[in-house]
Amino acid sequence: MPKKRSGGGLSPTQQAAKFLGVSVLAGAVLAGIALPAVGALGLAAKGSVEGFDALPANLKTPPLSQRTTILDAEGGTIATVYSRDRTVVDLKDISPYMQKAIVAIEDSRFYEHGAIDLKGVLRALNKNARSGEVSEGASTLTQQYVKNVFVEEAGDDATKVAQATQQTIGRKIQELKLAIQVEEELGKKKILENYLNITFFGQQAYGVEAASQRYFSKHAKDLNVQEAALLAGIVQSPSRYDPVNDEAEATKRRNVVLNRMAQVGDISTAEAEKAKKAPLGLKVSKPKNGCITAVKNASFFCDYVREVFLSDEVFGKTRKDRAKVWNQGGLTIRTTLDPQAQASVQQSLKDHVNQSDSVAAASTLVEPGTGKVLAMGQTKPYGYGKNETEINYSVDHGMGGSNYGFPTGSTFKPFVAAAALEEGRPATQEYSSPYEMPYPEPVQTCSGKPWMNTAGEKVPNESESEVGPYRLKEAMALSVNTYFVQMVADIGLCPVMKMTDALHVVQGSGDKLPEVPAVSLGSKGVAPLTMASAYAAFASRGMYCTPIVIESITQKIGNKQKSLDVPKSTCSRAMSEKTADTVNTLLQGVVDSGTGKAAGLTDRANAGKTGTTDERKNAWFVGYTPNLSGAVWVGSASQQVQMKDITIGGQYHDLVFGGAVPGPIWKDAMTGALAGKDSPSFNLVNIPDEDKDKDKNKDKDKDKDRDKEKPDDGNNGDDGFIGGLTDGGTGDGGPGGFPGGNLIQGPGNGPGGRR
Numbered sequence: 001m002p003k004k005r006s007g008g009g010l011s012p013t014q015q016a017a018k019f020l021g022v023s024v025l026a027g028a029v030l031a032g033i034a035l036p037a038v039g040a041l042g043l044a045a046k047g048s049v050e051g052f053d054a055l056p057a058n059l060k061t062p063p064l065s066q067r068t069t070i071l072d073a074e075g076g077t078i079a080t081v082y083s084r085d086r087t088v089v090d091l092k093d094i095s096p097y098m099q100k101a102i103v104a105i106e107d108s109r110f111y112e113h114g115a116i117d118l119k120g121v122l123r124a125l126n127k128n129a130r131s132g133e134v135s136e137g138a139s140t141l142t143q144q145y146v147k148n149v150f151v152e153e154a155g156d157d158a159t160k161v162a163q164a165t166q167q168t169i170g171r172k173i174q175e176l177k178l179a180i181q182v183e184e185e186l187g188k189k190k191i192l193e194n195y196l197n198i199t200f201f202g203q204q205a206y207g208v209e210a211a212s213q214r215y216f217s218k219h220a221k222d223l224n225v226q227e228a229a230l231l232a233g234i235v236q237s238p239s240r241y242d243p244v245n246d247e248a249e250a251t252k253r254r255n256v257v258l259n260r261m262a263q264v265g266d267i268s269t270a271e272a273e274k275a276k277k278a279p280l281g282l283k284v285s286k287p288k289n290g291c292i293t294a295v296k297n298a299s300f301f302c303d304y305v306r307e308v309f310l311s312d313e314v315f316g317k318t319r320k321d322r323a324k325v326w327n328q329g330g331l332t333i334r335t336t337l338d339p340q341a342q343a344s345v346q347q348s349l350k351d352h353v354n355q356s357d358s359v360a361a362a363s364t365l366v367e368p369g370t371g372k373v374l375a376m377g378q379t380k381p382y383g384y385g386k387n388e389t390e391i392n393y394s395v396d397h398g399m400g401g402s403n404y405g406f407p408t409g410s411t412f413k414p415f416v417a418a419a420a421l422e423e424g425r426p427a428t429q430e431y432s433s434p435y436e437m438p439y440p441e442p443v444q445t446c447s448g449k450p451w452m453n454t455a456g457e458k459v460p461n462e463s464e465s466e467v468g469p470y471r472l473k474e475a476m477a478l479s480v481n482t483y484f485v486q487m488v489a490d491i492g493l494c495p496v497m498k499m500t501d502a503l504h505v506v507q508g509s510g511d512k513l514p515e516v517p518a519v520s521l522g523s524k525g526v527a528p529l530t531m532a533s534a535y536a537a538f539a540s541r542g543m544y545c546t547p548i549v550i551e552s553i554t555q556k557i558g559n560k561q562k563s564l565d566v567p568k569s570t571c572s573r574a575m576s577e578k579t580a581d582t583v584n585t586l587l588q589g590v591v592d593s594g595t596g597k598a599a600g601l602t603d604r605a606n607a608g609k610t611g612t613t614d615e616r617k618n619a620w621f622v623g624y625t626p627n628l629s630g631a632v633w634v635g636s637a638s639q640q641v642q643m644k645d646i647t648i649g650g651q652y653h654d655l656v657f658g659g660a661v662p663g664p665i666w667k668d669a670m671t672g673a674l675a676g677k678d679s680p681s682f683n684l685v686n687i688p689d690e691d692k693d694k695d696k697n698k699d700k701d702k703d704k705d706r707d708k709e710k711p712d713d714g715n716n717g718d719d720g721f722i723g724g725l726t727d728g729g730t731g732d733g734g735p736g737g738f739p740g741g742n743l744i745q746g747p748g749n750g751p752g753g754r755r
Contacts, residue, residue, distance in 0.1 A: 063557040064088055064152060064198055064207070066330035070294075070302055072337040073374075073551065079294035079302045083327040085214075085287060086206040088558055091193040094208055095223035099192060100266040101232035105257045107141035108264045111188055115142050115179035142179040145195040152198055196220075201231055202238030204287045215243065217283040225267060226275040229257040243280055251280060292382050297346040299382035300392040300400075301337055301373070305549050307399040309333075312567045330556035331564075336549050341365050341375035341628075344672025352649045352665045353379045353634065355387050358641050359648060361662070362393035363669055364529045365630040368536040371545030371569035373529065374628070375673065380637075393637060394528045398510050405508020405525030406633050409611030409658065410479045410595075411622045412522035414538070414583055416487055417472060419499040421579040423491045427586070427687045431486040433468025433475065436460040439485060444492035445515045451493065459485050459521070473687050476586045477594030479610065481521060488520045496520060502574035503534040503544050522611055528631040531622045536629035538587070538607070541683065542580035545571040577683070584682045591623065599623060599663030601670060604679040608666070610658025616643040621662035623670070626680040630670055632662040 067082035091099070103110045109117055117140050139147070182191060201211035211231050212220040223231070233253035234241045243250035255276045262272035291302035309315055309326055316322035325331075345363050353361040362378035380389045395401040420429065439457050442450030461467075461481050468483065475483035488496060493515045500506075500513055507513060508525045516523075529547060537544040546569050553564040587607035591600035595610040599621050608623020618635040634648070634656065635641070643656035653660060 063328060063330070065328050066556060067210075067289075068326070068329045068331040068333065070305055071332065071334045072296070072298075072339050072342075073335065074339055075334070076295075076339060078296065078298050078335070078337065079291050080288060081290050081302075081306070082329050084206045084329075085204050085210045085289065086197070086329075087209040087213075088197045088207065088330075088556070089209045089220060090559060091189055091196075093219070093221045094193070094196055095221055095228055097225045097228035098196070098208060098220060098223050098231065101225075101228040101257055101261055102196060102235070103141065103192070104261045104264050104266055105232050106144065106235065108260065110141050110192070113140065115183040116140060116176060139175075140179065141195055142182055142191050143175050145191055145198065146175045146178045146182060148195070148198045148200075199235055200238055201234050202242050203244060203284075204289070214285055214287070215282055217285045225261075225271065226254065226258070226278045227281065229261065229275065230254040230280060233257045243282055244284055247280060254280070294382075296337075296339060296342050297377055297381070298337060298342055300378060300394065301335070301342070301376040301549070303382065303392060303400055304373075304376065304395055305333060305335055307395075308549055308567065311399065314565050314567050325555075328557075332554045332556070334551045334553070336367075336372035336374060336551055337376075338365075338374040338673070340675070341669075341673035342377065344675075345375040345377040345630075345669045347672065348665050348668035349377055349379050351668065352661060354649050355379055355381065357648050358646070359634055359636050359643060360389075360393060361632065361634045361665060362528050363630060363632045363665060364394045364532045365628060365669070365673055366529070366532040366536045366547060368539035368624065368627060368629055369543060369545060369571070371533065371536075371547045371571070373547050373549045375669075376529070389637070391637060393633065396506070396508050396510055396527050396530070401527055402508055402525070402637055405527045405530070406618045406620075406635055406639075407524060407613040408522035408526050408531060408620055408622075409613040409618060410481075410522055411531060411609045411611035411620045411631075411658070412520060413476065413479065413484050414587060414609055415499050415503065415505065415534070416484050416496055416520045417476060417586060418538075418575050418579055418583050419495040420472075420487050420491050421582055422499065422575055423495050425487075425491065427473065427582050427685065428471050429487070430469050430471045431475075431483050431490070433461070433466075433470045433480050433483040433486065435464050435467050435482070437482050437485070439517050440489035443489050443517055444494060446494040446497055447515070451516060457518075473586055473589055473689070476609075477589045479590075479595050484520050485517055488517050493517070493519075499575070500534075502572070503537055504546065505530055505534050522613065528633050531620070532629050532631035535608075535622050535624050535631070537574045538580050538583050539624040539626050539629050540580075541577045542573055542575040543571050544574040545569045578685070581683045581685050582687070585684045585687055587623075588682065588684070595657075595659045596621060596623070596663055598659050599667045601625070601667060603671075604674065605681045606670070607682070608663075610663060612657040616656055617641065619643060619656050619658045619660070619662050621658050621666045623666055625670070625674065626682060627678060628670060628674055630666055630673075632666045632669070634661045634665070 064086055065082070065084045066086045066088055067080050069080050070078045072078055107117070109119065113119070186194070197207040197209075199208075200206055201208070201214070203211075203214050205211040205214040208231065209220045211234070212218055212223055212227075215231065216223070216227055230243060230250060230253075233250070233256065234243070236253075240246075241250050241253045258267070258272045258275050261267045262269050267275075291299045291306065293299075294302040306326070310319055310322050312322075315325055345365060349361050349363060353359070357379070360378060360380045363375070364373065365375040366373055376392075376394050378393050380387060380393075382388065382390065384390070390400075391402055392400045393402060393406075396405065397403050421427065436458055439453045439459060441453040444450055459481050462479070466478065466480055468480070470478075470480050470483050472483075474480075496519070497513065497515060505513065505526060508527045508530075513519050513524055533547045534544070548567055548569045550566045553566055554561050555564055584607050587609055588605070590596040590610070591606055591608050596608050599608060599610075600606060604625055606623060606625045608621060611620035611622070612618070617639050618633065620631070620633050622629075622631040624630065635643070644654065646653055646656065648656065648661055
């Protein structure tokens with residue numbers, strides 16, 4: 001490496017460079033190499049050493065962008081994502097043939113000259129002068145490296161890329177001075193290593209390791225002489241010498257490199273001739289970039305990981321800052337995805353709903369007590385074609401989900417029950433629960449201004465045989481609408497809002513739930529991940545934990561690695577243990593003998609709730625065991641399909657309800673996810689049954705309905721309307737919103753409570 005003299009003067013290299021700089025400024029190079037744009041940096045007018053000295057001499061080398069690898073909880077690769085496909089490697093991990101080939105063809109005097117090759121400059125001047133045009137440059141490998149640094153720093157900004165590659169005298173002089181600095185600070189071997197890691201080799205491959213994997217499916221350290229020559233030849237023009245699209249042209253260029261290697265003594269003439277006769281030997285690996293390529297049908301989970309990274313301030317103060325880190329790459333992200341659970345979810349979805357069906361299904365599994373998202377899948381895969389989508393049905397709109405989530409129907413009722421229990425109502429609470437009734441008024445709200453039923457809205461039960469009085473246990477098992485409307489009127493809306501706030505239940509749009517009685521029947525859209533996380537609080541005896549998908553992250557910058565902080569789940573008490581235990585007892589009754597009987601697991605303690613919404617546009621089952629919580633939604637993302645007289649997964653249904661399609665999906669997904677896992681029990685409480693002697697005839701009627709395993713009658717006893725409104729609710733919405741032209745789910749505020 002050139003060194004400064006002890007007296008502080010310039011080394012011979014620096015003296016030569018300064019001399020050349022002055023010559024350039026004086027116009028000597030303008031006669032040959034330089035292009036007409038003389039005044040780019042305003043230096044020609046100075047024509048002095050001072051002008052050259054005034055140029056900045058600090059090359060700010062950005063860390064090279066690299067690929068990011070996303071792993072599951074067991075360390076298996078889910079996907080690789082990158083803005084530029086690159087893996088930085090040490091020089092020792094690059095084949096000696098590759099090192100010699102790139103030097104031979106790009107700068108054969110690399111180890112002999114300094115930052116500037118004076119012989120090369122003179123040769124170029126002479127050739128350009130004779131040809132009358134700029135037919136040859138004089139850039140050294142060091143100068144090319146400097147230019148590549150500018151290109152890397154420009155990223156995807158077309159304007160900055162153009163500036164970084166412009167052929168002006170100003171740019172040439174700037175590169176020249178920075179090259180001097182690089183030679184002084186790095187030395188030849190490090191410059192060569194950096195150059196081989198930064199340069200573009202075509203086919204989306206940046207750096208020699210990515211290029212070696214792309215064209216030969218092997219590591220750069222294993223390249224033989226003809227393979228190295230091929231890659232070295234590509235650098236001059238990746239499109240022209242692309243071996244994938246023009247094998248003949250690439251072969252000619254490879255042989256030029258081999259001849260040059262023989263000329264400079266890197267290989268013998270015999271070795272060159274033998275290598276020239278060898279086929280290209282391509283073993284191309286197609287680029288696999290982005291969550292669309294994720295294995296285990298985990299594309300949406302992968303995309304959710306990306307959204308979490310871009311949204312959480314732990315990774316940067318602003319989204320722009322976080323995007324910069326993400327695009328920089330070099331990350332190894334270990335996630336919470338459980339391969340067994342993910343496989344079970346996806347298989348269950350596939351078994352019950354076809355990709356080509358007019359409706360879709362989505363399911364998410366969450367671990368109670370930790371918030372870990374173990375699985376996330378849906379029947380419409382990630383993509384841009386027919387029966388594919390970019391919308392993640394499991395999450396909120398802000399994280400890549402539907403505009404509003406999906407109305408939850410009666411799966412909302414356990415939140416009302418939990419709120420009432422927290423308010424001191426007994427588990428034996430009884431209400432008259434008629435078949436049909438107006439919404440009671442006034443209903444107290446958090447604001448102090450009571451809700452009034454100014455529209456005279458009414459709410460019916462599922463069938464005329466459902467006539468109270470009922471206690472909570474049976475009302476939950478049978479999903480009696482009027483019971484829960486009366487419960488809300490009794491305790492007020494504010495306790496319900498406080499409970500849903502504690503459980504982080506918000507609309508899919510991210511907005512808070514409205515303070516209207518219809519919300520108790522699941523009228524508003526919520527995401528499956530939100531529901532699974534909320535029900536997980538019941539499983540963990542009242543502790544709500546925010547969902548997390550990232551366990552750890554390491555970042556590779558150059559050849560160094562560091563650990564990054566990651567978001568942690570925040571757990572807080574949403575309700576007392578007694579309340580959670582009571583809800584668990586109630587919801588165990590739903591799967592034992594209620595509307596969710598078809599979903600019940602036979603080998604372990606489990607609980608859950610069904611839900612079906614207006615006109616059967618949405619059907620839900622949300623359930624849990626003490627160690628796993630899961631939500632399943634079935635419906636049309638556009639909310640345009642009524643699930644009546646419909647075939648789903650090859651099976652005909654005259655009416656779809658929560659216990660019919662979502663329930664079996666949940667059952668199969670949970671069974672597979674929990675296979676071989678512990679089977680803990682709930683802490684159940686004793687809830688006395690209703691007086692068996694009271695109204696025996698009514699009980700017999702209800703038993704008949706329950707035994708049919710078809711709790712819904714298709715129109716909820718209201719001929720397609722509920723609450724006195726068609727397709728709506730309280731008059732401030734309705735299915736089918738088209739905000740921004742992005743049709744997913746209307747924000748309808750109509751009553752939703754179905755089984």
